[in-house]
Amino acid sequence: MRAIICTRYGPPEVLKLQEVEKPTPKDDEALIEVHASSINSWDWELLSGRAQFTLGGRLKPRYEILGCDIAGRVKAVGRDVKNFLPGDEVFGDISGSGWGGFAEFVCAKEKALAQKSTRMSFEQAAATPQAAVLALQSLRDKGKIQAGQSVLINGAGGGVGTFGVQIAKSYGADVTGVDSSDKLDMILDIGADHVVDYAKQDFTRSGQRYDIVVDVVARHSVFEYKRALRPGGKYVIIGGSAGAALQALLLGSWILGNKKAGLLLLKPNPADLAFIRQLFEAGKVVPVIDRCYPLEEVPEAFRYYAQGHVKGKIVVKVR
């Protein structure tokens, strides 16, 4: 089968299209014919070596084939697989299952997968798993989102943020999206009530207060976040600078008082994928796809990703 192979850390040029052996599923795995995959920040961090001491391997990426979001068709199942049959259309985040989405076939554990909606294209399904589940878990599990609350999403125009805006709206929240100027129209189009251009305005100094701040890019100090939260408000960190995250974790409860700070730790699971699928079928969440690249152009896709101007997600069309 054809796959994009990554044998060392480096720029997108280290990625090579190669013929490799088709994998065989273990007892608890399904063999999936991959139709589409997508790029997440974790792929970039693994490729570039920024995740060397977290997700990575010390000297080279732990996974030779990157790509943790997939959508495709089940071709075979191991003997312990209960919920899928050959022919099923599935999608999932296989970061806990050995990665390997930038290839024509991949084996994934059953618990990483959910049935794809027949109304979802493979491209839409591949754009969804990791970003949408991060957004859902930050708003629902950490933020305890309620209808009528005021929610700010910092980094609203990227992969996670575009799902965050739509999921928060589906809960009936009043949503503010913060991002760069060229993404603000899109953020309004997907349902945000207000937008802030981070280059022109610091939302922590605007005088506005929020019940939940979900932060994809954590750049401010806890003192600054405190100004932006209502009494009892919650600050949820998904990603960003390690310093800001550490400060919020160590000093958050002391500085924030009756406001709370929490770091989200992603827990991929089929139930949350099914929940997102329902939101999609109800027309409440539609993945925002900036560009699609064929498998052989994955290096070009990463070059575009690295420029940092992606609106929503980049999809890799494998088939």
Ligand SMILES: NC(=O)c1ccc[n+]([C@@H]2O[C@H](COP(=O)([O-])OP(=O)(O)OC[C@H]3O[C@@H](n4cnc5c(N)ncnc54)[C@H](OP(=O)(O)O)[C@@H]3O)[C@@H](O)[C@H]2O)c1
């Ligand atoms: N907690 C977990 O378990 C977990 C798991 C996986 C990933 N993550 C984290 O999730 C994050 C990835 O999110 P993503 O895929 O949505 O990234 P993304 O697609 O790169 O989106 C980030 C967005 O933030 C914007 N941005 C940059 N600087 C900003 C600022 N100062 N203020 C407001 N917005 C700003 C970017 O716009 P411009 O580029 O135009 O400025 C971009 O639209 C990473 O930090 C990753 O480490 C966390």
